[in-house]
Amino acid sequence: MRTWGGEFHPDLQPQDGAVMVKEHWGSSGFANTDLDFLLRMHGIHKVIIIGMIANTCLEATARFGSELGYHVTLVKDATAAFSQEAMHAAHEINGPTFDHAIVTTDELISAL
Template sequence: MKFIHAGKGRTVTDTYDPTRTAVLLVDPYNDFLSEGGKLWPQAKPVATDVGLLDNLRAVVAAGRQAHLQILFIPHRRWQKGDYEDWDHPSPSQRVHGQQRHIFALGTWGGEFHPDFRPADGDVIAQEHWAQSGFANTDLDFQLKQHGITHVIVIGMLANTCTTGRYAMELGYHVTLVRDATAAFEPEMMHAAHELNGPAYAHTITTTAELLQALEKGEH
């Protein structure tokens, strides 16, 4: 399947082979995506504006329909004692982990949103401790073992998640779906997709454009 993306005076043609393409669904936890989640009040304005939940549902469903590999990229679920004896936990780990216990293991907030739960054939990567789904996990190994060369990155958070950038560093073709992610402020979305993303992503697209490309492909 081929996808043509035009932006900033250039046209990029990408090929998404179903046997070599994966959808990376990052941190689809209740604390991020559900009413009552600890971080949902911060994310809700932007998420509502871009239609995040509907777009996530659409991309995952289209990926499954097109026989793309779906990988869940989960953040570490906080457990008692996490970070307490670390030399230098990050500001996010201190605030979200030590203080607020975001994504706590064994709690509703640390469960996947009910619309984004693994299905047969999906892969769940090892939990990552910080912003990259690759660092200190088996994600790169899992992608290579499944023959993946192209990744479509969706989920949370647009401006802090470095999974897409790390994927590029490891040699993967990276697609960012600008309205299948969200952040806490519009300025953060602008930075993610207009300032930082173009430096590493091969394609930055919308859900509608991606679905059109997948629907036209042969699978």
């Protein structure tokens, strides 16, 4: 799938039958998208947050998801930000107020 402004990395192409969320233009992956609808339609109640930028997009998505009633897990060593201060805020100050769990990749894999 290719759209203006972005494309999938060759190693991360969607597989046949993958559920695709419509594009969004804000910080949260939930705002102005069909993500909530698709998750509920598939009976998903837990979300795992990874990626970039920890203190903006990921934080907004995690907070929105929590407000919608999802169990939110943030994987702290699978996120990035532009400064250590921003990472600290996302993982140690703001995250604990809405994330249900903040774990490492190894902890997540062990729990799965």
